[in-house]
Amino acid sequence: MFGGGGMNPRKMQQMMEQMGIDVDELDATEVVISLEDGSELVFSDPDVTKMDARGQETYQVLGDPSEREAAAGAVESGEGDAESADEGDDGIPQGDIDIVVQRAGVSEDDAREALEAADGDLAAAIEHLE
Known part of the structure; x- marks a missing residue:
């Protein structure tokens, strides 16, 4: 060296x-x-x-x-997981929706709406719902 x-x-x-x-x-x-x-x-x-x-x-x-x-599986899992995690055309990952549902104690629809309003920001969506 x-x-x-x-x-x-x-x-x-x-x-x-x-x-x-x-x-x-x-x-x-x-x-x-x-x-x-x-x-x-x-x-x-x-x-x-x-x-x-x-x-x-x-x-x-x-x-x-x-x-x-x-x-x-190793080559395909990197890109495939991200696509399968999205819910519909809104681009909000199901995992994010689940986190908001659990933390704020609301329905999936309410969690999705809050995430869309907060541009996908988890903390802002949860704060808005609490």
């Missing part, structure tokens, strides 16, 4: 602490990277290091990946 060559590991750790860098080894058993083309890179038993440099987290994965096609 710093080209320390024969640098003492303790000295390296002290320098990193002075710069506000915290490094942790993670006990990962598998890392999967999903690619846009629908394939996945799978790292089995990788060496994973997490570095936190003043709030910016960076992960380093070391290992030999194998490539595979993404599982059919």
